[in-house]
Amino acid sequence: MKKISVIIPALDEEEAVATVIKEVPISKIKKMGYDVEIMIVDNGSTDKTGHIAKQNGATVFIQPVRGYGNAYKAGFANSHGDIVITGDADCTYPFEDIPKFLKILEDEELDFINTDRLSNLKPDVMSWTHRFGNWFLATICKCLWRGFPFHDSQSGMWIFRKKIWNKLNVKSSGMPFSQELKIEAFKKGFKCKEIKIDYRARVGDVKLDGWKDAVKNTVHLFVKKFGLIGF
C-alpha cells in the first residue's frame, strides 16, 4: 500500500497546530487507497506545540536546530511515505484539499506539484509588502531560470514523490529552502505543475522576519545562479 507523509514544520504554533492536523482528511485519503502519516517537525518550540500535536495523533519529530529548511530536511529524512505533502502549521494552507492534489499527481503522472497562493488571493489575507515581495522573488526566479514554471516561488505547500528528493541539490537551511526546492525540481527536469489554492490568514504570531528574509531570499537566488564565493 502506498503511503502519504504529511510533513508540517512548526515553531511555536500552539494556537494553530491542532486545527491544522484535524484538517487532514485521513479517512478520505485512506479510501483512495493510501496509508497516511502526519509528522509535525518541532523546530525547538518553547510552547506546547509538540504536546498538542501528539495529543492530536501526529508523530512529532524534534529538530532542535532552528531553520525552516533544517526542519524540512529532518522531516523528509525521517518520514516513510512514497508521496510527501507539506504546509505550514499556521492554518494558512488547505490541507482538506489533499485528495484533489493526490488525484492530479497520479492522473497526470507528475513528480512535483507547487501550489499558488497568489492568483486567487483574497484582499485581507496578505499585506501589500508581502505580496510585493512574493511577486519580486518570483520575477527574479523567472529571469534567472528561463522557463521557470511557477508563479508562487515562496509557497510552502508542495506535493511530490519522495524518490525525487535525493536527486535535488537543496542546500538551504532557512527560508530560501522553499524557492530552492522548486528551482531544483524544475532544473532537474521533473514533471512539474502548479495548482491555485485558497490561502487563508495566519493564526498565531508571524515567524517570518519580513524584509530580512526577503533580502536573504533575493541574495540566495543570485548566489544559487552565479555561485558567488563567500556565501
Ligand SMILES: Nc1nc2c(ncn2[C@@H]2O[C@H](COP(=O)(O)OP(=O)(O)OP(=O)(O)O)[C@@H](O)[C@H]2O)c(=O)[nH]1
Ligand atoms: N520562520 C520560521 N518558520 C519556521 C522555522 N521552523 C519551523 N517553522 C515553521 O515553518 C512554517 C513557515 O513559517 P511562517 O512563519 O509561517 O512563514 P510564512 O508562511 O512565510 O509567513 P506567514 O505569512 O507569517 O505565515 C511555520 O509553520 C513555522 O512554524 C524557523 O526557523 N523559522
Ligand SMILES: [Mg+2]
Ligand atoms: Mg506561514
